[in-house]
Amino acid sequence: MKIGILSAGGDCPGINAAIRGVGKTAIVRYGMEVVGIANGFSGLVDMETIPLKEEVLSGILTMGGTILGTSRFKPFKPVAGETVTDNPQIIKENYKKLGLDALVCIGGNGTQKTANLLSREGLNIIGIPKTIDNDVWGTDVTFGFDSALTIATDAIDRLHSTANSHKRVMVIEIMGHHAGWLALYAGMAAGGDVILIPEIEYDIDVVANNLLDRNKKGKPYSIVVVAEGIKKKKRKKAAATYIGEKIERMTGLETRVTILGYIQRGGSPSPMDRILATRYGAYAAELISRGEFGTMVSLRNNEITSVPLEEVGGKLRLVEPTDRMIKKATGLGICLGSNSLD
Numbered sequence: 001m002k003i004g005i006l007s008a009g010g011d012c013p014g015i016n017a018a019i020r021g022v023g024k025t026a027i028v029r030y031g032m033e034v035v036g037i038a039n040g041f042s043g044l045v046d047m048e049t050i051p052l053k054e055e056v057l058s059g060i061l062t063m064g065g066t067i068l069g070t071s072r073f074k075p076f077k078p079v080a081g082e083t084v085t086d087n088p089q090i091i092k093e094n095y096k097k098l099g100l101d102a103l104v105c106i107g108g109n110g111t112q113k114t115a116n117l118l119s120r121e122g123l124n125i126i127g128i129p130k131t132i133d134n135d136v137w138g139t140d141v142t143f144g145f146d147s148a149l150t151i152a153t154d155a156i157d158r159l160h161s162t163a164n165s166h167k168r169v170m171v172i173e174i175m176g177h178h179a180g181w182l183a184l185y186a187g188m189a190a191g192g193d194v195i196l197i198p199e200i201e202y203d204i205d206v207v208a209n210n211l212l213d214r215n216k217k218g219k220p221y222s223i224v225v226v227a228e229g230i231k232k233k234k235r236k237k238a239a240a241t242y243i244g245e246k247i248e249r250m251t252g253l254e255t256r257v258t259i260l261g262y263i264q265r266g267g268s269p270s271p272m273d274r275i276l277a278t279r280y281g282a283y284a285a286e287l288i289s290r291g292e293f294g295t296m297v298s299l300r301n302n303e304i305t306s307v308p309l310e311e312v313g314g315k316l317r318l319v320e321p322t323d324r325m326i327k328k329a330t331g332l333g334i335c336l337g338s339n340s341l342d
């Protein structure tokens with residue numbers, strides 16, 4: 001068999017570990033031929049390939065980013081001004097020209113949605129979920145999340161000492177456009193005092209009062225963790241900048257803002273992400289060998305399994321207000337910006 005592998009969407013630590021997991025298992029255990037597709041789905045349209053022999057897969061386990069490159073190109077979306085696109089047809093033809101028997105798509109929600117559409121077109125597709133946001137439907141966890149959590153937690157830890165020295169409010173913005181998993185978990189891990197996530201509508205008065213209360217109780221500083229995707233309320237600024245300015249104006253407490261940004265997506269994967277990505281990759285090769293296409297590998301109750309792409313495509317796994325972590329946070333007195341959770 002000949003299989004293709006691509007990575008699409010935003011990068012994250014662990015993609016190379018997954019490529020290696022698929023590639024090595026496919027070559028060593030199943031004797032398959034493996035080819036990389038460059039730059040996500042656009043590489044399938046432009047026929048940009050990267051040979052993935054066993055020696056290319058050695059030494060990439062610990063590397064950040066993706067050796068295949070990535071893009072947010074959506075082949076089913078017509079370009080502006082057009083109503084149709086022939087990209088899916090081109091992809092089907094190129095899949096044939098390359099002699100592929102299966103295609104592994106490593107990516108987040110957008111990628112799994114496209115993977116499902118390609119599967120409906122008759123291609124043999126296997127999805128592997130990755131993203132620092134941890135918001136892919138159908139799996140308990142995506143690789144990339146643990147590495148980003150480690151980085152974000154370390155950043156918040158570092159803000160504690162400088163916040164204490166200057167008796168300031170420190171606002172830190174954590175990635176997560178739709179989902180607050182990373183902000184919530186990093187906030188919990190690093191002892192954030194206020195955590196704002198997109199799934200819970202915040203009231204700035206609740207936040208300001210909480211910070212003033214802390215101040216009255218003699219707590220010299222506060223840490224406010226803000227997910228980048230918190231509800232807009234007409235703001236044009238970055239979430240943390242907006243919240244930081246409001247806090248300073250409403251409380252009179254000296255406030256500083258840090259936007260962590262792409263640091264969270266860069267660098268070497270954590271040991272847990274290396275293992276998860278390797279397990280996902282190896283299982284993807286196993287699914288191909290069994291002909292179980294139209295599926296995404298996933299982790300359920302610490303078991304590697306698979307889920308139909310039809311169930312995954314187009315959905316997001318968000319933090320529910322009833323999530324156990326939310327209950328733990330409010331129980332500890334952490335302010336989530338809303339009084340209706342208590």
Ligand code: F6P
Pocket residue numbers: 010011072108131132133175176177228265
């Ligand atoms: O999906 C991962 C993510 O890092 C989000 O947290 C963030 O909103 C987005 O990607 C940023 O996307 P881009 O790489 O296109 O700037």
